[in-house]
Amino acid sequence: MPEGHSVHRIARQFDRNIVGRTVAACSPQGRFAEGASVIDGREAVAVRAVGKQMFLAFDGDLWLRVHLGMYGAWDFAGEILVDPTIASANGRMGQTNQRGTDLGAAVEAAASVFDDAGENSLSSIGAPRRARGRVRMSEQTQGLGGDGDDFPPPVVGQVRLRLLTEVTCADLRGPTACELQSPDEVQATIAKLGPDPLVDDLAEGEERFTAVVRRKPTPIGLLLMDQNVVSGIGNVYRAELLYRALLDPHTPGKLVPEAVVREIWRDWARLLVIGVETGQMMTMDDLDPEAYRRAMAHRDDRHWVYHRAGLPCRVCGTEIVLEEMGARKLYWCPSCQK
Template structure:
């Protein structure tokens, strides 16, 4: 499932290339025909991510809410702006130009840009596969496929949807106050901290990879009841999440090892096996203590941890 950094990158892509433009909105698949008709012909005025959810606001106040779920993805075609000036922006490198194709989502990664070569010069390209909704301007196209949720909300209902979500460091103006909320929600419950971090009403945007890596970086046993987590450690988790999320948004990559030098980081940006401390490393030696990394089940999701390094307070 795409984690918070991916959704923020999608929001930024839409902000750069679609906000301020009058949209042509269709549902090639047909399942979103009524919603597409409601949005068609209106100017996109806002693109915002909160946790794993995307909120696109059109003139008049209606909001398209999208949750990609496990298999959803956005494909971008046409004039696509880079997401990093002069730096790494996986899937969107170089100056804006026509015939770019970028996919964001589908497992939490950006796929390399590719050229749609079947019909050179044809724009917009014909929809391929089950496209739930197509959003188009004169120069850019965004195709959404496979989302868990895709609906048009009125302004008040959209506000309720956002209010149900926990704090998201990339969406907050006061990280300290938001951190106070997260600390309180983490440290007053008997639920294991590993489960609380995945609860989007506690803190927004954390998925399975970031959950495993945050807890390893904190050397905290995921099975620790939330109420046993010291407040300073809970606050450190929030601050570390803010750091990792900011880095993920900038690079498009979930790189969670802080032990890498510049050369090692460059390798890890392109080599998935070098990016994480414990996630996806079941049975392999812990990079710190050498004990085999464990994989367990917590609330029906895989949980990776090192029993030697991660302890209960």
């Protein structure tokens, strides 16, 4: 499932390639035919991401709400515009990691590294994975077929919605939600979501998050996945945030010390920005240039506990545990996270 950083990156891509242009819309699959006919011929005027949901505004006070869910993805083709400030933006992000350690040398060393999913993370802020002529906007999926020479490209597979400008094509596949909303409905949807560090005032978001967690008897490992408590955190970030806080996932929210709850929020704000700027869920600190290069190139080298079931903890050597919590896999260290 794409987590919050991916959705913010998708919104950036839409801002560069779709917003400000008249859009032709259709539903090749047929499941969104009526909605596509309403959008068709309108100008996209704004886009915003909140947590795991994206909202694309069209003229006439009409909004498209998309929630990718477990299997959804956006594929882009044609002229993909990249922010000209990419290099400086990634330089700024890379020069200090989450704990403030200088990583300028690491960024320079990793500048030409493509990760094992095919993305040059340090020079593609907002620009997603590219494969065989197409670009796929989700965290864990590969590009589809096509040689990239034909525009618009032929429809491949089950495309719920195609948005087409003169130079760019965006295909939506497998979303949990794809619907049209009025401005009031958009506000009502967003009002139900927990704070997002990239949308809400950081101090106000911290207070909201802390107040909710501190009154809940629900395990903190479930609260972090509840989008009504905090927006954007998914399975990877949950495991990593809990490990970084050295917190047992089963601890009831109301028993987590207030200082720890606040630090989780602040840590999430740091990691989310890093994810948006680099395109990777980088959660390890204090890496030397070579380790940083490996981490950006391979997902298995950029996490403390996620996807490491049965392997020794990187700190204490205890075997990392895998269990199910909230119908999702949870990875944690029973020794460090007491």
